[in-house]
Amino acid sequence: MSLLHFLRAMWGIVGRELWRFIQQKERFISALVRPLIWLFVFAAGFRNTLGMAIAPPYETYILYEVYITPGLIGMIQLFNGMQSSLTMVYDREMGSMRILLVSPLPRWFLLICKLIAGTAVSILQVYVFLGIAWFYDIQAPLQGYLLILPALILDGLMLGALGLLLSSFIRQLENFAGVMNFVIFPLFFMSTALYPLWKIQESSALLHNLASYNPFSQGVELIRFALYGQFNQQAFIYTLAAFIIFMIAAIIGYTPSKGMMTRKGGD
Amino acid sequence: MTAQALKVEDLSFSYATKKALNNVSFSVAAGECTILLGQNGAGKSTLFSLITRLYDTRAGKIELCGFDVKQQTRLALAKLGVVFQQTTLDLDLTVTQNLRYHAALHGMSRKAANLRIAEELERLNMLERRNEKVRQLNGGHKRRVEIARALLHQPALLLLDEPTVGLDMPSRQAIVEHVHKLASEHQLAVLWATHLIDEVYPEDRLLMLHKGEIKAKGTISDVLQITETDNIGAAFKQIAKETVL
Structure with missing residues (x-):
């Protein structure tokens, strides 16, 4: 089994996912509409209610829209990771x-290829979103758009691996609604995507703890700092560790002798 | 000595409390078409899932061209072509895109893949439809594409899990004929699961599976002798009846 075989297979899997994504225009549009509604409607509405203190990586007072942009990038990747998981269950x-x-x-290797494919699709969506946000006057330093790429890769891999792990447990497509209620919503709302940690602490110490240990928060912070040319080491280590743990668990979940595959009795 | 493309020894498998396969042993040689006959729930799909390593083999052994499926999975799977009962094509991709995807998974170069795709599609009279989306094809044509796909990497063993279910008579006949020709002319070993006895050719070997056990195996005359019947249909019924009694 040569390296060339692995590369050809990887290109086959990643290329297929990208092609499918480009073909499915509705999926592309709906993936963009969700964060844009949050940005144009939710953030605009809350602009005056939620004041933002100066906190790193920001060096001046910022608008609420500016604050939640990295959170919405995280949202795109979170939904994309779960969408990949949904596709895995559907395919199965x-x-x-x-x-x-x-x-x-x-x-x-097959799972990693699937993961890379999903991450590539999510990065494509993020850059289109950032492009639209630019015209809405949410502009980060130019180098931030390049520096954000490694953060997007790691965050995409981490959330994709979580999706893969979930897909190894979900028996049927119908059970996917549970993922929405028990995974996506808690991860998103109990995070720093919409409000900073200090603000959460003001209202609940428990929520503050949950939000700080939430891997989604750490991914969002990694992106937030990268967009402003800074490296958040803690967020990086946390996101990387979460990725490794989710990935190992997903691989075990898909191994015939150890995982869920045999117990399913179907596929 | 005939080369054994598939060798199954003392294979057993259970789902939680239900025994799906019990001490199943048989082999399929190159150039041989073996028909696996069994009613729904006989254990055919479980057997296929074990051969393709979708399930883990816990009791017994499966060898593909001498490679142990559990220990040498990748070497074994490289020798295998499969047509599953459900269509496994991507409906939104064209015929060629679907086949190229499979070729990539088997590590074939673009040039080699294009060559093999053209060869296999030509053989199944599907070459002129290569740029159509799979969604636009009828059931019979989809099946042909799946057979072409299973053969792209030139496997030694072709597994077919009820490939003619839901097809009209001419499509069924064309597929049955094509696969038998592949076995005789290209020395391909074929294991064909079905419950339709009219898909059996006189030179085929039979495996009669009932409630997870092989009740009879061998040439048609061997099976008729074991079951003391004069045709396959009667033998099939006899086996089902014996177990009920």
């Missing part, structure tokens, strides 16, 4: 995942 129910799993490649 419809049988098309079998063709991937019976190919002569290790499972861990």
